[in-house]
Amino acid sequence: MLSSEVKRELQAVVGPDDVRDDPESRLAYSYDATPMYQAMPDGVVFPESTEEVQAIMKIASRHRIPIVGRGSGSNLSAGTVPVGGGLVMVMTKMNRLIEIDQDNLTATFQPGLITKQLHEAVERIGLFYPPDPGSMHVSTLGGNIAECAGGLRGLKYGTTKDYVIGLEAVLPSGDILRTGGKLTKDVAGYDLTKLLVGSEGTLAIITEATVKLLPLPEDRRVMVAHFTDLYAAARTVSQIIAERIIPCTLEFLDQGTIRVIEDYAKIGLPADMAAILLIEQDGPTSVVERDIERIAEICRQAKAAHVQVAQSREEEVQLMSARRSALSALARLRPTTILEDATVPRAAIAPMVEQINRIKEKYGLQICTFGHAGDGNLHPTCMTDARDREEIERVEKAFEEIFDAAIRLGGTITGEHGVGLAKAPFLEWKVGKSGIEVMKGIKRAFDPDGLLNPGKMFSKETRRRVVIT
Amino acid sequence: MKPVGEKPIDRESWAQVGEYLRKTLDQDELTHCMRCGFCLPACPTYRETGLEQASPRGRLALMKAVADGMMEPDKAFADQMNLCLGCRACETACPAGVQYGRVLEQARAGIALREPSSRIVRGLRKLFFEHLFPYQHRLRTLGWWLALYQRWGVGWLVQRSGLMRLFPEHIREMEAVMPLASSKGVREQLGEIIRPEGTPKGRVGLFRGCIMDVLFTETNCNTARLLVKAGYEVVIPDKQRCCGALHAHAGEVETAKRLACDNIGAFREAKVDWIVSNAGGCGAMLVEYAHHFQGDVRMEEDARWFSERVRDISQLVADVIDDLPLKRLQRRVTYQDSCHLRNGMHVTQPRNILRRIPGITYVELFESDRCCGSAGIYNLTQPEMSKQILDEKMTHVKNTEADILVTSNPGCLLQMKWGIRRAGLEQRMHAVHLVDLLMEAVE
Ligand SMILES: Cc1cc2nc3c(=O)[nH]c(=O)nc-3n(C[C@H](O)[C@H](O)[C@H](O)COP(=O)(O)OP(=O)(O)OC[C@H]3O[C@@H](n4cnc5c(N)ncnc54)[C@H](O)[C@@H]3O)c2cc1C
Ligand code: SF4
Ligand code: SF4
Numbered sequence: 001m002l003s004s005e006v007k008r009e010l011q012a013v014v015g016p017d018d019v020r021d022d023p024e025s026r027l028a029y030s031y032d033a034t035p036m037y038q039a040m041p042d043g044v045v046f047p048e049s050t051e052e053v054q055a056i057m058k059i060a061s062r063h064r065i066p067i068v069g070r071g072s073g074s075n076l077s078a079g080t081v082p083v084g085g086g087l088v089m090v091m092t093k094m095n096r097l098i099e100i101d102q103d104n105l106t107a108t109f110q111p112g113l114i115t116k117q118l119h120e121a122v123e124r125i126g127l128f129y130p131p132d133p134g135s136m137h138v139s140t141l142g143g144n145i146a147e148c149a150g151g152l153r154g155l156k157y158g159t160t161k162d163y164v165i166g167l168e169a170v171l172p173s174g175d176i177l178r179t180g181g182k183l184t185k186d187v188a189g190y191d192l193t194k195l196l197v198g199s200e201g202t203l204a205i206i207t208e209a210t211v212k213l214l215p216l217p218e219d220r221r222v223m224v225a226h227f228t229d230l231y232a233a234a235r236t237v238s239q240i241i242a243e244r245i246i247p248c249t250l251e252f253l254d255q256g257t258i259r260v261i262e263d264y265a266k267i268g269l270p271a272d273m274a275a276i277l278l279i280e281q282d283g284p285t286s287v288v289e290r291d292i293e294r295i296a297e298i299c300r301q302a303k304a305a306h307v308q309v310a311q312s313r314e315e316e317v318q319l320m321s322a323r324r325s326a327l328s329a330l331a332r333l334r335p336t337t338i339l340e341d342a343t344v345p346r347a348a349i350a351p352m353v354e355q356i357n358r359i360k361e362k363y364g365l366q367i368c369t370f371g372h373a374g375d376g377n378l379h380p381t382c383m384t385d386a387r388d389r390e391e392i393e394r395v396e397k398a399f400e401e402i403f404d405a406a407i408r409l410g411g412t413i414t415g416e417h418g419v420g421l422a423k424a425p426f427l428e429w430k431v432g433k434s435g436i437e438v439m440k441g442i443k444r445a446f447d448p449d450g451l452l453n454p455g456k457m458f459s460k461e462t463r464r465r466v467v468i469t
Numbered sequence: 470m471k472p473v474g475e476k477p478i479d480r481e482s483w484a485q486v487g488e489y490l491r492k493t494l495d496q497d498e499l500t501h502c503m504r505c506g507f508c509l510p511a512c513p514t515y516r517e518t519g520l521e522q523a524s525p526r527g528r529l530a531l532m533k534a535v536a537d538g539m540m541e542p543d544k545a546f547a548d549q550m551n552l553c554l555g556c557r558a559c560e561t562a563c564p565a566g567v568q569y570g571r572v573l574e575q576a577r578a579g580i581a582l583r584e585p586s587s588r589i590v591r592g593l594r595k596l597f598f599e600h601l602f603p604y605q606h607r608l609r610t611l612g613w614w615l616a617l618y619q620r621w622g623v624g625w626l627v628q629r630s631g632l633m634r635l636f637p638e639h640i641r642e643m644e645a646v647m648p649l650a651s652s653k654g655v656r657e658q659l660g661e662i663i664r665p666e667g668t669p670k671g672r673v674g675l676f677r678g679c680i681m682d683v684l685f686t687e688t689n690c691n692t693a694r695l696l697v698k699a700g701y702e703v704v705i706p707d708k709q710r711c712c713g714a715l716h717a718h719a720g721e722v723e724t725a726k727r728l729a730c731d732n733i734g735a736f737r738e739a740k741v742d743w744i745v746s747n748a749g750g751c752g753a754m755l756v757e758y759a760h761h762f763q764g765d766v767r768m769e770e771d772a773r774w775f776s777e778r779v780r781d782i783s784q785l786v787a788d789v790i791d792d793l794p795l796k797r798l799q800r801r802v803t804y805q806d807s808c809h810l811r812n813g814m815h816v817t818q819p820r821n822i823l824r825r826i827p828g829i830t831y832v833e834l835f836e837s838d839r840c841c842g843s844a845g846i847y848n849l850t851q852p853e854m855s856k857q858i859l860d861e862k863m864t865h866v867k868n869t870e871a872d873i874l875v876t877s878n879p880g881c882l883l884q885m886k887w888g889i890r891r892a893g894l895e896q897r898m899h900a901v902h903l904v905d906l907l908m909e910a911v912e
Binding site for chain 1: 497500501503504505506507509510519520521522524527530531534539540543545546549564565566
């Protein structure tokens with residue numbers, strides 16, 4: 001609970017209803033979408049303007065109270081779990097779309113705006129904001145920026161960092177930092193915009209953002225290819241790119257995932273296939289037609305067992321629904337679903353999937369793998385039960401080994417979900433000792449007292465790398 | 470007969486409620502929620518309040534905290550469970566398939582051990598749940614009085630004399646849109662068995678509902694007539710009772726089960742092929758009987774027999790719509806889903822039916838799948854939230870520029886009538902039950 005003094009000061013800023021420290025409120029902001037992490041904050045506060053954020057920051061700094069920024073709490077790295085107690089600052093009331101600038105092709109908004117609402121607003125006038133995390137109808141853009149969220153269109157269009165060009169953020173001191181602007185070119189000093197994208201609420205609270213927009217692609221087509229051989233599927237991914245075709249979506253589903261989806265949704269997926277590739281291309285109609293034809297040809301040459309190009313919108317929806325229902329189907333299987341986020345160079349997809357399968361066998365676990373094959377971002381997903389301590393220990397060991405395998409293959413411990421609390425012990429594996437030191441220095445420059453989202457990104461100790469026997 | 474719905478324990482302390490909940494809450498279901506938040510945009514109370522604890526994910530987390538012993542239930546906990554509309558939009562949105570409605574009922578059952586908070590709610594609940602709904606003849610008598618009251622202008626007298634001012638504003642407003650009650654129900658009017666027209670397609674048991682048969686007798690009669698026109702034989706077993714939905718949603722599970730038992734018996738005896746309901750709220754409950762008796766060796770099979778046969782009227786009509794003689798209706802029509810029909814029974818047919826009526830221009834209502842705020846007796850127990858949700862709904866209704874607003878559930882229908890009045894749209898449109906509109910097209 002908040003001390004009465006702090007509570008009074010906060011109430012003076014945001015009004016009595018927007019500060020809460022009753023047990024129900026504290027509990028409701030003690031978790032996010034990450035399984036097995038929970039910690040109670042002392043209070044919850046809902047600012048409605050940049051000025052209110054500033055005032056809250058000043059109060060928190062004066063009393064040395066930790067501040068955890070929060071959007072919709074859909075992140076998968078325990079990034080909003082208030083392990084250090086303190087205040088959860090919920091940004092969802094700052095949800096205005098401030099401007100769509102059709103001359104400069106930019107959009108400016110407050111951080112609490114829901115991702116999908118921005119999509120809808122810009123698409124209505126023929127524009128396009130590509131980053132489309134699977135969680136887009138619940139996640140906030142502030143959360144997307146803080147996690148540098150990616151999505152199904154990442155291969156062709158990149159991720160959130162490729163679109164954010166200007167930010168307004170509040171530092172723990174209460175000072176405002178403005179970076180970038182409606183500019184396509186800007187090399188004045190270090191790139192603080194890029195630094196804040198993906199900073200996971202550890203450097204500043206983002207209060208406004210400007211992103212660049214593209215013209216909405218004229219057309220799109222969807223196709224699917226089935227493979228009896230995992231390597232053939234993986235080689236096809238590299239082959240498509242080598243042929244200089246960049247599809248907007250290139251998704252991969254392994255046999256385990258296919259079987260689970262089919263068992264649950266009965267949509268006619270082949271349970272005997274080793275892997276499925278789901279491919280979408282967008283752009284001018286003639287280019288889309290040509291690309292889809294060439295991709296289909298590449299798949300056939302790679303001995304795909306079945307290649308199907310959707311002939312209608314309904315068929316497209318049916319094909320894409322396979323990918324969309326992946327997580328749902330998996331989640332229904334057992335009480336706890338742990339979705340991970342290991343990423344490798346795309347040429348290493350097949351060895352990585354093989355490694356995951358080997359590790360899964362070794363620890364006797366149920367792990368299925370699907371993901372954005374085109375950009376090497378895989379989501380090995382473990383179906384387990386949080387109440388079974390012994391099994392959870394095996395799960396943790398298995399994931400350590402999976403991260404290790406990813407790094408050995410030139411990959412990383414997270415492709416889009418962030419480090420947060422869950423991956424903090426592994427960060428050093430990826431960035432090394434000097435990387436950690438530079439990052440901690442940056443953190444000190446922004447947040448000398450360590451009040452913003454403490455415990456995240458940097459862990460007290462690093463896990464020892466597993467020695468694979 | 471022994472009165473149903475006696476409180477098993479009175480004045481339990483919250484700690485005891487906690488203990489009870491720890492024993493009864495479905496831990497598997499609670500663990501199954503992976504806290505992805507996908508249900509958040511679907512939830513009306515989350516949208517209105519912006520508070521995580523007023524979201525499905527938040528409520529599940531609160532229940533889990535109680536189940537795990539992290540937290541004792543208290544008044545604030547109970548308030549949060551009561552603020553939930555029970556519309557189950559979150560279930561439809563949930564990728565993990567969490568059966569939210571069931572755990573909510575379990576939580577409410579625990580809370581019901583302790584007397585609910587306000588005197589009005591307590592009084593209303595006792596009156597309705599224990600003394601009225603379970604008894605068809607009492608409802609009939611009430612209907613008789615209501616009819617008298619409405620027809621002889623006593624309403625006018627009472628209003629003029631200022632008596633109505635004793636009631637809260639929303640009850641007064643609701644009063645004004647109440648349909649004329651009837652002292653004769655569908656069975657009294659049409660008989661117990663009604664023969665089909667043409668070659669018989671099967672034998673349908675009509676679930677007449679409790680409120681439905683008093684306030685919407687005409688809709689019940691039209692349901693029977695429509696079925697007969699479509700070639701079904703209709704049976705209306707007299708031994709049927711209230712479906713028990715309101716009891717179950719409010720946590721009075723034992724009463725709900727007793728009512729279910731009687732209904733299963735009544736329709737089994739009547740040897741029907743289908744059991745048809747024209748109220749989404751009742752239908753969703755009837756479908757769930759099988760779940761309520763899971764593991765009960767005596768009842769399990771009969772309950773399954775029952776649940777498998779339950780259909781919404783629109784499902785039966787959709788199959789035969791082409792055989793019905795439909796005349797042109799030159800109207801602009803929109804449709805508001807009944808939550809329980811959509812999220813509980815997964816019924817989608819009404820829209821298709823409306824589109825098939827010649828002459829009708831069908832306009833989709835923005836967010837028609839979002840609860841209207843009626844939700845059982847929610848509009849009586851949570852008037853503020855209910856009104857907030859309703860007024861937002863009415864702005865979308867207004868935008869459709871429809872002449873007719875169709876729904877498939879008596880609660881929603883009343884709420885829509887109330888909304889139309891609140892929004893000052895009475896001159897422009899009116900709300901009707903799908904069945905009544907269909908009957909207008911058939912005759
Ligand atoms: C089913 C599912 C599918 C998903 N699919 C994807 C996917 O395809 N791609 C992907 O990248 N992610 C995905 N995610 C993860 C998650 O949705 C994203 O990380 C998302 O960007 C989080 O947004 P949020 O609004 O929920 O932020 P939150 O979870 O509330 O917060 C995330 C982080 O941002 C910080 N933060 C939030 N707002 C601010 C602010 N205004 N200023 C500073 N810091 C802030 C928080 O402190 C926290 O560290 C998925 C998650 C789920 C549950
Ligand atoms: S959508 Fe389902 S799993 Fe996700 S938070 Fe809501 S109830 Fe839980
Ligand atoms: S039942 Fe309706 S009101 Fe209740 S939590 Fe679910 S969506 Fe929200």
